[in-house]
Amino acid sequence: MTTDHGFASARPIDPALADRVLAEISQDEVIGFLQGLVRIPSVHEPGDTREAVAYCAEPLRKAGFATRFEQLEEIKPNLVAEYGEGTGPTVMFNAHVDVVPTGELLAWRFDPWGAEIDEGRVYGRGAGDDKASVTAQVMAGVALARSGVPLTGRLIVNEVADEEVGGVAGAKWLAESGILKPDFAIIGEQTMNRVNVGEKGGAGQTITVLGRAAHGALPWEGANAIEGMAEILVALRRELWPLLDGRTHPYFHHSSASPNLISGGVKSNVVADRCELFIDRRLVPGETTEGTRAEILAIAERVIAGMPGLSVTIEGRWMALEASLTPDDHPLVQSMVAANGYLGYDTTISGFSMGTDGRFFSKQGIPTIIYGPGDPKLAHIPNEWVGIDEVMAATRAYALTGLSLLSGR
Numbered sequence: 001m002t003t004d005h006g007f008a009s010a011r012p013i014d015p016a017l018a019d020r021v022l023a024e025i026s027q028d029e030v031i032g033f034l035q036g037l038v039r040i041p042s043v044h045e046p047g048d049t050r051e052a053v054a055y056c057a058e059p060l061r062k063a064g065f066a067t068r069f070e071q072l073e074e075i076k077p078n079l080v081a082e083y084g085e086g087t088g089p090t091v092m093f094n095a096h097v098d099v100v101p102t103g104e105l106l107a108w109r110f111d112p113w114g115a116e117i118d119e120g121r122v123y124g125r126g127a128g129d130d131k132a133s134v135t136a137q138v139m140a141g142v143a144l145a146r147s148g149v150p151l152t153g154r155l156i157v158n159e160v161a162d163e164e165v166g167g168v169a170g171a172k173w174l175a176e177s178g179i180l181k182p183d184f185a186i187i188g189e190q191t192m193n194r195v196n197v198g199e200k201g202g203a204g205q206t207i208t209v210l211g212r213a214a215h216g217a218l219p220w221e222g223a224n225a226i227e228g229m230a231e232i233l234v235a236l237r238r239e240l241w242p243l244l245d246g247r248t249h250p251y252f253h254h255s256s257a258s259p260n261l262i263s264g265g266v267k268s269n270v271v272a273d274r275c276e277l278f279i280d281r282r283l284v285p286g287e288t289t290e291g292t293r294a295e296i297l298a299i300a301e302r303v304i305a306g307m308p309g310l311s312v313t314i315e316g317r318w319m320a321l322e323a324s325l326t327p328d329d330h331p332l333v334q335s336m337v338a339a340n341g342y343l344g345y346d347t348t349i350s351g352f353s354m355g356t357d358g359r360f361f362s363k364q365g366i367p368t369i370i371y372g373p374g375d376p377k378l379a380h381i382p383n384e385w386v387g388i389d390e391v392m393a394a395t396r397a398y399a400l401t402g403l404s405l406l407s408g409r
């Protein structure tokens, strides 16, 4: 595969240049930066990112980046920091500074905004998701600039708002509006520092059953929408879920569905004339959002056809994106794998089974991978943490990937 920029495969990393860049990375600076960032509560709601992105801009600006903020909403600025003016490719690092709420404080052993260090780990809300990635990207950018290694292309460090609520004022807007059109995008999320070449798709579906109201004492006069939905759900569990278990891909968990919201009825003594069920569908490569809708509808319609007085509709909602995959042999993938290999890290390629902001860039045709420190299982829970070693490793890997994509010819 050849890119527009004419290199057919990842270039080997030049050890002399790598040494110059890696010499600019210090653990005290990197982990101190992460701690400072975790202490800024850029939490939903409202997801105010003003202080967090200003904090990220500061070391980049000092290192020579041109920094600016792009915002759709006043309290949700996104940092765009650019370095290098060459005619080569543009490489973008992207991660998010917004974090989910702490949940029950009694469940935390550490102050969620304290960024305390214990046994080689930094604890706090957002420590892993996603401020470890933000830190590694910012510090990698700083190291590249400080090293003085000439770059033939441009590096963009893009730290965004709104990822945890769908990216509307963050990456979705930046990608769809064309404000950011890099040649390569590296999305920082918790991949445990493995190169992830894509992410699963998502297609939320809302099933609505309509029936006929009647007095609760005379149910035969009505048609109960809740009973109709119960039959649909049982049929889906028996017929569709096993099929999804069988739809596999080596880089992802299998295809899945989870009924996560249900509502129906209006009053305790009225036969329910409406019931809604929301299904969270996650797609592996090869599945389509329309196919997902059609297969649920087919089962629901068959069930409801046997229940007089009821009707059913289905509406696709939320995400509605198919899985994305950048080919393994793409120079972006191979450059990051080569950086991991050079540093002695795991070079296994895999995929991300949750959604990321990467989907908005890959939808625009931009080659995108996902890479970052931390374990996704620790995200959004009490006592979230990230390992100091992992953050340092990611900083080095981002820096060397940027180096190999942006230097020499």
Ligand SMILES: [Zn+2]
Pocket (backbone or CB within 6 Å): 096, 129, 130, 163, 189
């Ligand atoms: Zn995240």
